[in-house]
Structure formats: structure tokens, C-alpha cells
Amino acid sequence: MNVEDEDERFRAEVRSFIAERAPRLRMSEGTRAPRDAGEEREIRGWLGALYEAGHLGAGWPPEWGGRPDHRPTRDLILMEELFRARAYRPLDQVMLASHEILEFGTEAQKRAYLPRIRSGEHIWCQLFSEPDAGSDLASLRTRADASGDGFVVTGQKVWCTDGHWADMGMLLARTDPAAERHAGLTAFVVPMDSPGITVRPIREMTGSAEFCEVFLDEVRLTSENVLGPVGGGWSVINSGLASERAFVGANAVQLEMMYDDLVALARAARLPDGSRAIDQESVQATLAELLARTEAAKLIVQDTVRRIVSDEEHPADGPVAKLVYTELNVELCERALGIVASAAHVDESDREVVERWYEAFLWSRALTVSGGASEIMRGIIGRQLLGLPRA
Ligand SMILES: Cc1cc2nc3c(=O)[nH]c(=O)nc-3n(C[C@H](O)[C@H](O)[C@H](O)COP(=O)(O)OP(=O)(O)OC[C@H]3O[C@@H](n4cnc5c(N)ncnc54)[C@H](O)[C@@H]3O)c2cc1C
Structure with missing residues (x-):
């Protein structure tokens, strides 16, 4: 075969x-x-x-x-x-943690954590961002001070996806405040029920709580909790983030599904005179334009995947694919809500499509921030692809 x-x-x-x-x-x-x-x-x-x-x-x-x-x-x-x-x-966080443990873990760490990931017993979260360290993650201030055989960790993390039900956290903390800022960071594997950890879910405008604030107050960790070399945390977490690339192609499928949902919505939405939104010339023009952009985005994403799979990837490929996908996602959502807003009613049988659009709209901005904000992606594209100087 x-x-x-x-x-x-x-x-x-x-x-x-x-x-x-x-x-x-x-x-x-x-x-x-x-x-x-x-x-x-x-x-x-x-x-x-x-x-x-x-x-x-x-x-x-x-x-x-x-x-x-x-x-x-x-x-x-x-x-x-x-x-x-x-x-x-x-869950992205679980896949990233697996990758980091496989690449940097000791035999004992692999034995302790990998089977529990495979069985679904352990859910992981990422304890990276802080109130004053997001895009510029290397400025983070959570301290892990050496103490005896281990470390004492104190600081605050934020936007930790799934922190409230995670069993384990992948933590990035500063172990050497005197070192060059990337070099002073270390990665740790942390049981989320460790004494000194407080997790507070954050309620979002979708009504759900997907993220948490996590407070670390003199949390005691041993050298067995260190993942990779002390001072090598930046490489550990970046290797994990790079492993997400292979999944970017699924975004093309999602754009296709969103476009189909947009057409379904335009068919279901009735204007005050009883006509269907899809019969309006302006709506047809919108659908035609978005179809062209969806097809273009799919080609860009598929091209990125082809290069990833054949190991010919350019450093700007991921940022280009992410930018195209997330920004078009926002626009599809905005245009869909425009159709809903102009409609007098939507056929009851298509209520589910409308619900999906409301939720997709509320979530769409988050995608332009997670995994590197759009402005950061544009900066990378400018420097790596176009050769522009750093601003
Ligand atoms: C869905 C989602 C899931 C997340 N999950 C996690 C998680 O599990 N664990 C975790 O630790 N964090 C998580 N985060 C946090 C995420 O990593 C940060 O939100 C992101 O890095 C941006 O940081 P910030 O929110 O502090 O914004 P900031 O870095 O303060 O940025 C604010 C604005 O300024 C712009 N900006 C910043 N620097 C520059 C620059 N140099 N040039 C141009 N513009 C700039 C940004 O683009 C943005 O528009 C998640 C976020 C989202 C939305």
C-alpha cells in the first residue's frame, strides 16, 4: 500500500x-x-x-x-x-509538557510522568505568564531561590489555562537574578497541590473559566522537580512551543467549517421583509470575498504544513500561518454577527449555528493573543522574512 x-x-x-x-x-x-x-x-x-x-x-x-x-x-x-x-x-499544555519531558526529562521523571499523561490521570498546565511578563516572557519575576537540596518558589502567574483542574504545572522561574535574563531561568515540574500554591479561576466573557491566576508562596521544590539544566529553562519551554507546529494545519479545516457555518447562517437569517440574508447582493459580495480569503488562508496553512513535514520550514512560516488564521477567524466572526444583527429573526432550526457564532465571536480575540500576539507575529515576519531592522 x-x-x-x-x-x-x-x-x-x-x-x-x-x-x-x-x-x-x-x-x-x-x-x-x-x-x-x-x-x-x-x-x-x-x-x-x-x-x-x-x-x-x-x-x-x-x-x-x-x-x-x-x-x-x-x-x-x-x-x-x-x-x-x-x-x-x-490539550495543548499536556502535549507541550510531554514533549518537554521526553526531550529534557531524566529517566525517573519520564517514568513518573509519561505513563500518567497517557492514562489521562495527569492534566498539565503552563505557569509562564505573569501580570507584567507576557510577550516579553523573559522579564518574569517569579523567584526560585536555592535552599538546601532544592528551591523555594515565590511569585504570581496568570492566564494559566486549565490551572484549576490540572494535576501538574510546568513552571518557568528565575533562579539567577544576576545572570543575563534568558540565562537566569529554570523550568520545573510542579504538583499543583503543593503547599503554598493557590489557584484562582478567572471568569471570562464567554461565562466559562478557562484560565487561572496562580499564586506561589514559598513553595518548596527539590532538585527532582528541575526539568533540564538549571539556567536552561528558556530552551526547555521553547522546544515545547516549537512542537505545536505540526498541528497548525488543522486550522485550515476549522476555517473551512466556519465558512460553511457563515453560509448556513446567511441562509437561515430573515430580514424584516421576510427575505433571506443570502439573497441580498451585499451579503453575497461578503460571502464571495470571504470565500476567496478562506481559500487563500487554507493554501498558506497547507503550504506551511508541507514545509514542516519535509523539514524545509522557514522561521517566519509559523507566524505567517498563525496571523492569517487568527485574523481571518476574527473577521469571519464579526461578519457573521453583522448578519445576525441585520436579521429580524433566524430560523429556529438553525439556532445552533447562531449559538456557535456568538461563542466563536467572544473567543476569537483570544486566539490573536495566545501563543504570541498578532503584533509579535508581525514583528517576527518583518525581521525574519522581510529583513526589516528591529524597531
Ligand atoms: C487563550 C489563551 C491561553 C493562554 N494560556 C496560557 C497558559 O496556559 N499559560 C501561560 O503562562 N500563559 C497563557 N496565556 C497568556 C499569553 O501567553 C499572554 O497573554 C501573551 O503572551 C501576551 O502577553 P500579555 O497578555 O501579558 O500581553 P502584553 O505582552 O502586555 O501585550 C499587550 C499588547 O501589547 C502588544 N505588544 C507587546 N509587546 C510588543 C512589541 N514588542 N511590539 C509590538 N506590540 C507589542 C501585544 O501584541 C498586545 O497587543 C494565554 C493567553 C490566551 C489568550
Whole structure:
């Protein structure tokens, strides 16, 4: 069987696995944290099932559960199918932590954490951003001071996705205030129930609480909690962030689905005179323009994926794909709400589409900030692709 046929067989296998096993949760882009213990059980069970079936974590070394026949395109296929089915997706924080532990962990750390990730027992969060350190993360002030065999950590973190139900946190803290600022940082693996940790969920405008503030007050860690070299934390977390790239292609599927939803909305929305929004010339012009931009964005994203898979990636590829996807996502949401605003009513049978648009709109700005804000992406593109001088 050739590679394409094998991938198609894998796609069919994943699709039926999702149809049979994915929990039916009422999730949307902006509300993915479990609302109660039952949902949490289902999510952990689902993540565990994806690992057990060899769909998730397939790229890990075989001794830690990876598949010898794994190819990066399969990660993409899995993500595309999860998007298409609107099924619960693997948590970025967990995938990033796995990658960092596989690359930098000691044997003891791998034994302690990797099987618990695979079983769904451990959910991870990232304790990086602080009230005064986001885009400029290297300015963070949380201190991890050496004490005996270990460290005492004090500081405040913010925007920690899933912090309120995570079992473990990947922490970046300053161990050497005298060193050059990137060199003075160390990565730690931290049990979230450690004495001295207080987690406060932040309620967002979607109504859900996806993020947390996390306060660390003299939290005691041992040298076994250090991930990678002391002073090497910057490389540890950046290696993890780079591992997200292979999943960027699924964004093309999401744009396609959003565009289809926009057409469905324009069909369902009725103007005050009873006509359908889609019959208006101005709405048709909007749909045509957005179709062209969606197709262009898909081509850019697919081109990025092709280069990632063949190891020909340019440093600006990720930022270009992220910028195009997230900014178009915002615009699709704004145009959709424009159609809703001009409508007298929307056919009851299409209520679900309208709900999806409201939620997507409220969440869309977050995507232009997470994983590097649009302005930061533009800066990277300017310097790395266009060769412009640093401002
Ligand atoms: C959905 C989501 C999930 C997140 N999850 C996590 C998580 O799990 N763990 C975690 O630690 N953090 C998380 N974050 C936080 C995220 O990493 C930060 O929000 C991000 O790095 C931006 O930092 P900031 O919010 O402090 O904004 P700032 O850095 O203060 O930026 C504010 C504005 O100034 C602009 N700006 C800043 N510097 C420059 C510059 N040099 N040039 C031009 N413009 C600039 C920015 O683009 C932005 O518009 C998450 C954020 C979001 C939205």
C-alpha cells in the first residue's frame, strides 16, 4: 500500500474511533474546561483512550508508547478529524509538557510522568505568564531561590489555562537574578497541590473559566522537580512551543467549517421583509470575498504544513500561518454577527449555528493573543522574512 492509501486508511480508522468513543460534551471553542466532576471524568477517559489506541502520542519513542510506523502527517490527520467531528481535542499544555519531558526529562521523571499523561490521570498546565511578563516572557519575576537540596518558589502567574483542574504545572522561574535574563531561568515540574500554591479561576466573557491566576508562596521544590539544566529553562519551554507546529494545519479545516457555518447562517437569517440574508447582493459580495480569503488562508496553512513535514520550514512560516488564521477567524466572526444583527429573526432550526457564532465571536480575540500576539507575529515576519531592522 502506498503512503497516501495508508494515510487514508488511518483517516478512516480515526474517524470511526471518534464517532464511537468521543464523549458527547457541550463544548465550544471558548469553553473547553470541564464544568463538573462527570465531564472531567469523561475528558480524562477520552484523552486516555486516544493514547491507548495509539492515535495520540504516536510520535513518542516506542519505549514510551509511540508507534514505530508513525509519520507526522498522521498527527495532522488526527487533529483534522477531531475538528471535523467537533470532538474534544487534546490539550495543548499536556502535549507541550510531554514533549518537554521526553526531550529534557531524566529517566525517573519520564517514568513518573509519561505513563500518567497517557492514562489521562495527569492534566498539565503552563505557569509562564505573569501580570507584567507576557510577550516579553523573559522579564518574569517569579523567584526560585536555592535552599538546601532544592528551591523555594515565590511569585504570581496568570492566564494559566486549565490551572484549576490540572494535576501538574510546568513552571518557568528565575533562579539567577544576576545572570543575563534568558540565562537566569529554570523550568520545573510542579504538583499543583503543593503547599503554598493557590489557584484562582478567572471568569471570562464567554461565562466559562478557562484560565487561572496562580499564586506561589514559598513553595518548596527539590532538585527532582528541575526539568533540564538549571539556567536552561528558556530552551526547555521553547522546544515545547516549537512542537505545536505540526498541528497548525488543522486550522485550515476549522476555517473551512466556519465558512460553511457563515453560509448556513446567511441562509437561515430573515430580514424584516421576510427575505433571506443570502439573497441580498451585499451579503453575497461578503460571502464571495470571504470565500476567496478562506481559500487563500487554507493554501498558506497547507503550504506551511508541507514545509514542516519535509523539514524545509522557514522561521517566519509559523507566524505567517498563525496571523492569517487568527485574523481571518476574527473577521469571519464579526461578519457573521453583522448578519445576525441585520436579521429580524433566524430560523429556529438553525439556532445552533447562531449559538456557535456568538461563542466563536467572544473567543476569537483570544486566539490573536495566545501563543504570541498578532503584533509579535508581525514583528517576527518583518525581521525574519522581510529583513526589516528591529524597531
Ligand atoms: C487563550 C489563551 C491561553 C493562554 N494560556 C496560557 C497558559 O496556559 N499559560 C501561560 O503562562 N500563559 C497563557 N496565556 C497568556 C499569553 O501567553 C499572554 O497573554 C501573551 O503572551 C501576551 O502577553 P500579555 O497578555 O501579558 O500581553 P502584553 O505582552 O502586555 O501585550 C499587550 C499588547 O501589547 C502588544 N505588544 C507587546 N509587546 C510588543 C512589541 N514588542 N511590539 C509590538 N506590540 C507589542 C501585544 O501584541 C498586545 O497587543 C494565554 C493567553 C490566551 C489568550
